[in-house]
Amino acid sequence: xxxxxxxxxxxxxxxxxxxxxxACLAGLWSERSGVVDIGLEGKMLVAAFxxxxxxxxxxxxxxxLLLGIGASVAIGLVHGFASISQRxxxxxxxxxxxxxxxxxxxxxxxxxxxQGGRTPPLEGDQRFxxxxxxxxxxxxxxxxxxxxxxxxxxxTRFGLRLRAVGENPAAVDTAGISVTKLRYTAxxxxxxxxxxxxxxxxxxxxxxxLPNMTAGRGFIALAALIFAKWRAWPALxxxxxxxxxxxxxxxxxxxxxxxxxxxxVQAIQAMPYLMTVILLAGVIxxxxxxxxxxxxxxxxx
Amino acid sequence: xxxxxxxxxxxxxxxxxxxxxVAAFLVAGLVVLAIGENPLTATRWLLQGSLGTGxxxxxxxxxxxxxxxxxxxxxVAYHAGLFxxxxxxxxxxxxxxxxxxxxNLTFLPGFLLIPLGILGAAAFxxxxxxIPGYLQAKRGSHIxxxxxxxxxxxxxxxxxxxxxxxxxxxxxxxxxxxxxxxSYIPFMxxxxxxxxxxxxxxxxxxxxxxxxxxxxxIWLLIYRSRLGYAIRVVGSNPSAAVYAGISxxxxxxxxxxxxxxxxxxxxxxxxxxxxxxxxxxxTSGYGFVGIAVALMGRAHPVGIILASLLFGILYQGGAxxxxxxxxxxxxxxxxxxxxxxxxxxxxxxxxRRLVAHLFARQKLARA
Numbered sequence: 128x129x130x131x132x133x134x135x136x137x138x139x140x141x142x143x144x145x146x147x148x149x150a151c152l153a154g155l156w157s158e159r160s161g162v163v164d165i166g167l168e169g170k171m172l173v174a175a176f177x178x179x180x181x182x183x184x185x186x187x188x189x190x191x192l193l194l195g196i197g198a199s200v201a202i203g204l205v206h207g208f209a210s211i212s213q214r215x216x217x218x219x220x221x222x223x224x225x226x227x228x229x230x231x232x233x234x235x236x237x238x239x240x241x242q243g244g245r246t247p248p249l250e251g252d253q254r255f256x257x258x259x260x261x262x263x264x265x266x267x268x269x270x271x272x273x274x275x276x277x278x279x280x281x282x283t284r285f286g287l288r289l290r291a292v293g294e295n296p297a298a299v300d301t302a303g304i305s306v307t308k309l310r311y312t313a314x315x316x317x318x319x320x321x322x323x324x325x326x327x328x329x330x331x332x333x334x335x336x337l338p339n340m341t342a343g344r345g346f347i348a349l350a351a352l353i354f355a356k357w358r359a360w361p362a363l364x365x366x367x368x369x370x371x372x373x374x375x376x377x378x379x380x381x382x383x384x385x386x387x388x389x390x391x392v393q394a395i396q397a398m399p400y401l402m403t404v405i406l407l408a409g410v411i412x413x414x415x416x417x418x419x420x421x422x423x424x425x426x427x428x
Numbered sequence: 429x430x431x432x433x434x435x436x437x438x439x440x441x442x443x444x445x446x447x448x449x450v451a452a453f454l455v456a457g458l459v460v461l462a463i464g465e466n467p468l469t470a471t472r473w474l475l476q477g478s479l480g481t482g483x484x485x486x487x488x489x490x491x492x493x494x495x496x497x498x499x500x501x502x503x504v505a506y507h508a509g510l511f512x513x514x515x516x517x518x519x520x521x522x523x524x525x526x527x528x529x530x531x532n533l534t535f536l537p538g539f540l541l542i543p544l545g546i547l548g549a550a551a552f553x554x555x556x557x558x559i560p561g562y563l564q565a566k567r568g569s570h571i572x573x574x575x576x577x578x579x580x581x582x583x584x585x586x587x588x589x590x591x592x593x594x595x596x597x598x599x600x601x602x603x604x605x606x607x608x609x610x611s612y613i614p615f616m617x618x619x620x621x622x623x624x625x626x627x628x629x630x631x632x633x634x635x636x637x638x639x640x641x642x643x644x645x646i647w648l649l650i651y652r653s654r655l656g657y658a659i660r661v662v663g664s665n666p667s668a669a670v671y672a673g674i675s676x677x678x679x680x681x682x683x684x685x686x687x688x689x690x691x692x693x694x695x696x697x698x699x700x701x702x703x704x705x706x707x708x709x710x711t712s713g714y715g716f717v718g719i720a721v722a723l724m725g726r727a728h729p730v731g732i733i734l735a736s737l738l739f740g741i742l743y744q745g746g747a748x749x750x751x752x753x754x755x756x757x758x759x760x761x762x763x764x765x766x767x768x769x770x771x772x773x774x775x776x777x778x779x780r781r782l783v784a785h786l787f788a789r790q791k792l793a794r795a
Contacts, residue, residue: 343580
């Protein structure tokens with residue numbers, strides 16, 4: 128393999144891993160606080176739609192990003208209300224949010240633009256252009272979110288409390304700190320990060336919104352989160368690995384490898400899911416989620 | 429916990445779900461208003477399209493058949509305390525099972541081939557659910573995550589098989605060749621025509637009878653059998669189950685096997701009853717609708733049948749509605765499904781407290 132091809136693959140792997148990374152970090156914040164989030168996919172989708180629509184209306188990619196974040200946070204708060212305030216089932220709420228997002232974006236998009244759910248194509252300032260090495264500002268912001276997440280969660284008082292709420296909320300409550308407030312904060316941060324993920328898809332990578340354009344990335348991000356064992360730096364690694372798999376699937380299409388023969392693209396596409404199942408089964412290492420994740424906090428028992 | 433919620437049984441099983449469904453429709457009506465359409469006309473088209481004509485009714489019952497199976501699948505796992513969101517993947521694999529059986533045993537007569545095809549669907553669906561079940565029971569992998577991953581694995585696998593292995597050499601479409609004709613499950617209009625009654629043509633086929641029978645057997649299983657009792661004990665209190673000599677691991681795997689086999693019914697109805705070949709994405713997201721159906725039907729077979737009828741009306745009526753009012757696409761049904769899952773599932777406590785509050789006030793007023 129020559130250097131040029133390697134650079135191409137690396138470049139496209141980075142591009143493909145950015146939305147995964149933003150969504151994965153979103154899941155990390157949420158689940159570290161004890162709120163399981165399988166609605167990453169839905170939040171990304173809503174953000175992608177609101178982002179593209181916003182960028183189109185205001186003629187600015189940044190306005191799109193803000194609207195995308197706003198929409199994603201709003202949907203996140205619905206999940207927060209159901210799982211924190213109402214102590215509902217977090218998985219059920221996540222499934223609901225994914226369905227709502229898929230349906231609402233398609234129907235509103237169709238009603239507004241009448242192009243089968245697509246937004247009009249974005250051009251010029253309506254998209255994020257490249258600022259450095261051919262990548263847009265969003266790429267660097269999302270990459271920066273990794274050390275920030277690592278530092279805030281691991282090195283600050285707020286981060287310690289947030290992690291504690293995901294492990295033993297009763298202890299945090301006893302210390303006089305509001306479990307509810309901390310969890311809502313985490314859910315909002317997750318919404319913001321999913322906003323970046325979605326806006327990156329429709330305003331950065333593509334030029335507009337397509338129905339169901341997230342195409343399961345939210346679930347790959349979830350897989351990456353488990354793979355990273357709910358930690359920030361490993362999340363970067365896992366998302367880049369899954370991005371690399373995706374990129375090489377595109378490159379390897381129809382290519383025959385010596386000794387193996389032609390590798391079916393689907394085999395590479397299946398890797399993230401397969402690896403997660405194997406990891407969860409405890410065959411290679413063990414992935415243990417935050418202890419209180421998925422459990423609504425009830426003050427007195 | 430806050431004050432215990434003493435609700436009369438009828439309020440708990442009928443009133444609370446009904447309120448959440450009504451609330452879901454109100455929200456859906458707001459969405460329709462927001463995109464500048466009239467929710468009342470929309471409702472009229474919806475009902476007219478799904479129940480107003482014999483043909484529409486046939487399609488409604490066809491969709492209802494799908495939803496009964498996936499709803500029961502979610503419900504059985506739910507009784508065991510498991511959340512099986514792998515209905516899509518299990519139904520997809522069941523479709524593969526059907527195709528393998530039917531297209532390899534073409535020499536068999538219909539009365540053998542049809543049951544074998546159904547068994548193939550059940551077996552493949554059960555297998556695809558048994559692996560996550562086993563991993564949950566023996567290795568502690570979270571069933572929700574594993575079933576999500578198995579959904580994606582199934583979709584990748586089926587694309588590979590249909591594009592590279594099972595596709596007819598001459599055909600461009602990623603689908604198998606047509607199943608042998610004797611394996612078609614008879615259409616309802618043909619069955620009725622055979623006894624001299626004429627009903628409008630639709631996709632509705634005899635699988636509906638199988639679905640209703642399955643609902644009855646699941647009722648017997650869950651509420652009238654030793655195994656069903658064990659499933660419910662494991663679901664409500666696994667440690668009590670251990671004291672009672674029930675092995676939760678074993679029950680988890682069994683419940684998932686039954687659940688996956690039921691999800692296979694979706695493939696039977698869609699493929700053996702209507703499409704007559706295996707093709708991509710025939711599950712159309714119905715596996716997720718099953719979650720809404722099970723939650724709305726309180727995981728009880730009777731509730732599931734009623735909820736399935738409602739979703740059948742929505743899907744068929746939604747198709748007609750999209751035809752009459754193009755702004756309201758069929759995605760509206762997905763939105764309604766999502767809101768129902770949110771209201772009847774995640775926000776269930778909210779409505780329950782609301783009703784309990786009303787009952788308490790009434791009691792006070794009477795005292």
